[in-house]
Amino acid sequence: MEPSPHTATSNPPVAATNTNLTERDLVRRSASTVPPPARQLEPVAKLIDVSKCIGCKACQSACIEWNDTHPAIETNTGVYDNPHDLTPDMFTLMRFTEWDNPQTGNLEWLIRKDGCMHCEDPGCLKACPAPGAIVQYSNGIVDFVHENCIGCGYCIKGCPFNIPRISKVDHTAYKCTLCSDRVAVGQGPACAKACPTHAITFGTKDDMKKLADSRIEDLKSRGYDNAGLYDPPGVGGTHVMYVLHHNDQPEIYANLPKDPKVSPVVNAWKGMAKYLGFAALGLAAAAGVLHSALVSPNRVTREDEEKAEDLVKEKT
Amino acid sequence: MAQTSIEKEDAIHPGNPVVVDRYNRAARANHWITAISLILLALSGLAFFHPSLFFLTGLFGGGQNARALHPWIGVVLFFSFAGLFIRFWRANLPEKADRDWLAHAGDMIKGDEEKVPPVGRYNPIQKFNFWAMSLLIIALIVTGLAIWDQYFFDWTTIPQKRVAVLVHSLTAIALICIWIAHVYAAIWARGTLRAMTRGSVTGGWAWKHHRLWLKELAERHKVKKPATPAE
Numbered sequence: 001m002e003p004s005p006h007t008a009t010s011n012p013p014v015a016a017t018n019t020n021l022t023e024r025d026l027v028r029r030s031a032s033t034v035p036p037p038a039r040q041l042e043p044v045a046k047l048i049d050v051s052k053c054i055g056c057k058a059c060q061s062a063c064i065e066w067n068d069t070h071p072a073i074e075t076n077t078g079v080y081d082n083p084h085d086l087t088p089d090m091f092t093l094m095r096f097t098e099w100d101n102p103q104t105g106n107l108e109w110l111i112r113k114d115g116c117m118h119c120e121d122p123g124c125l126k127a128c129p130a131p132g133a134i135v136q137y138s139n140g141i142v143d144f145v146h147e148n149c150i151g152c153g154y155c156i157k158g159c160p161f162n163i164p165r166i167s168k169v170d171h172t173a174y175k176c177t178l179c180s181d182r183v184a185v186g187q188g189p190a191c192a193k194a195c196p197t198h199a200i201t202f203g204t205k206d207d208m209k210k211l212a213d214s215r216i217e218d219l220k221s222r223g224y225d226n227a228g229l230y231d232p233p234g235v236g237g238t239h240v241m242y243v244l245h246h247n248d249q250p251e252i253y254a255n256l257p258k259d260p261k262v263s264p265v266v267n268a269w270k271g272m273a274k275y276l277g278f279a280a281l282g283l284a285a286a287a288g289v290l291h292s293a294l295v296s297p298n299r300v301t302r303e304d305e306e307k308a309e310d311l312v313k314e315k316t
Numbered sequence: 317m318a319q320t321s322i323e324k325e326d327a328i329h330p331g332n333p334v335v336v337d338r339y340n341r342a343a344r345a346n347h348w349i350t351a352i353s354l355i356l357l358a359l360s361g362l363a364f365f366h367p368s369l370f371f372l373t374g375l376f377g378g379g380q381n382a383r384a385l386h387p388w389i390g391v392v393l394f395f396s397f398a399g400l401f402i403r404f405w406r407a408n409l410p411e412k413a414d415r416d417w418l419a420h421a422g423d424m425i426k427g428d429e430e431k432v433p434p435v436g437r438y439n440p441i442q443k444f445n446f447w448a449m450s451l452l453i454i455a456l457i458v459t460g461l462a463i464w465d466q467y468f469f470d471w472t473t474i475p476q477k478r479v480a481v482l483v484h485s486l487t488a489i490a491l492i493c494i495w496i497a498h499v500y501a502a503i504w505a506r507g508t509l510r511a512m513t514r515g516s517v518t519g520g521w522a523w524k525h526h527r528l529w530l531k532e533l534a535e536r537h538k539v540k541k542p543a544t545p546a547e
Binding site: 032309 | 332373427492520
């Protein structure tokens with residue numbers, strides 16, 4: 001297996017580096033097929049330890065800076081979330097929840113960094129009708145390719161986490177890229193690099209799971225009996241994972257879905273509906289061909305014309 | 317015979333052959349705007365329906381343009397079809413003669429039209445086409461608005477959009493199937509197309525396919541004087 005970056009915190013090499021993520025590393029490409037990749041990159045993951053997050057929004061700032069986006073300055077909506085939601089210019093968002101823990105009576109401040117989860121089984125890619133607008137690399141990164149995007153919003157319908165946003169400026173879909181352009185040259189995502197408490201770390205998925213285990217053990221020793229790793233199997237696992245102190249109830253973290261899956265409606269639309277649709281169209285066309293072969297054209301005869309003439313003469 | 321719907325513009329021109337006006341200029345224009353919109357919608361819609369048909373977006377100048385145009389053409393189709401609906405809904409209400417005709421619909425399809433009892437301006441299969449198109453187009457515009465994210469994203473929730481896009485695709489397939497039957501029938505029954513090009517049919521065509529309509533026109537003296545040659 002080709003090595004992937006193991007840490008986000010080390011400084012990048014100064015020498016020019018060639019990109020490590022190319023077309024040949026695609027395992028999935030929307031509305032098209034790709035040849036099996038020649039090599040398998042080590043799966044990567046971003047681990048977000050919610051218990052360590054202090055809500056400073058450095059990750060948001062780093063994201064804006066690296067991706068050179070310009071989120072509009074908004075008004076306060078009464079909560080700490082800023083901007084009010086993910087936008088085409090804000091790929092990651094700290095979502096703040098004040099939660100009354102009924103067991104301890106403590107008020108807990110839950111801060112979850114929202115953004116693309118980079119599903120192993122990506123609903124967005126499944127729903128996308130534009131060839132090559134959404135791709136998945138063998139290291140697990142799901143990326144949007146803007147020149148192929150047609151702005152239809154099907155990815156929004158496919159996503160079980162409500163992540164993609166369509167830009168009103170260029171009418172294409174935007175979301176977290178997991179800094180694929182940084183990862184391609186051996187660096188970690190900008191948010192992980194900027195996080196002052198190491199609540200965000202990046203590396204191979206195996207390493208991140210090990211790190212998560214040590215964190216969960218620590219949290220359990222501090223009385224968080226339900227601490228655990230959020231790596232939902234319903235979407236084949238994700239390449240962005242959370243350490244949650246209350247992994248038994250992910251919904252309390254600003255409605256993080258408990259068991260996310262690609263919606264059965266989307267599966268029906270992208271599966272059964274296609275076969276049914278083509279079968280129906282084929283049958284209609286075949287019925288026409290068959291009928292024209294078996295039944296000769298329905299022609300008006302001379303006799304019909306005469307009958308009509310007689311009728312008209314008789315009545316006038 | 318009073319239950320057979322006829323339209324204001326329908327009239328008989330005596331002669332050899334007899335010519336019967338069936339669709340005036342406005343009706344034909346209305347029909348063809350609807351037809352063109354429907355074909356453009358089918359082409360662009362099928363491009364989003366399956367990757368193997370995505371190349372059809374090339375007809376519209378690429379995926380972005382096809383995505384942007386499709387809903388607007390849908391709006392044109394909706395209002396254009398509404399015009400046809402207002403024009404023809406009365407003529408498509410069920411009538412007594414339809415029941416007898418339907419009992420012999422099989423003979424019609426087998427090409428034994430002699431065995432089929434006479435019928436008015438539209439036969440029951442044509443009426444089915446009319447009402448099915450009407451209902452499918454209503455379903456398509458409603459579900460279409462629900463997934464017209466550029467302007468109406470906030471009108472529906474994402475789970476609603478998922479259902480809307482599924483219903484929209486299946487409804488569109490049903491409509492295209494009916495459209496195939498509609499076009500096939502218009503070609504199969506020779507002499508039909510001129511009703512939508514020149515606006516008229518021959519007396520023999522009216523006698524063979526819509527006898528009650530022809531009889532009612534004659535009965536009501538909806539007969540135009542033969543054009544007198546210039547003196």
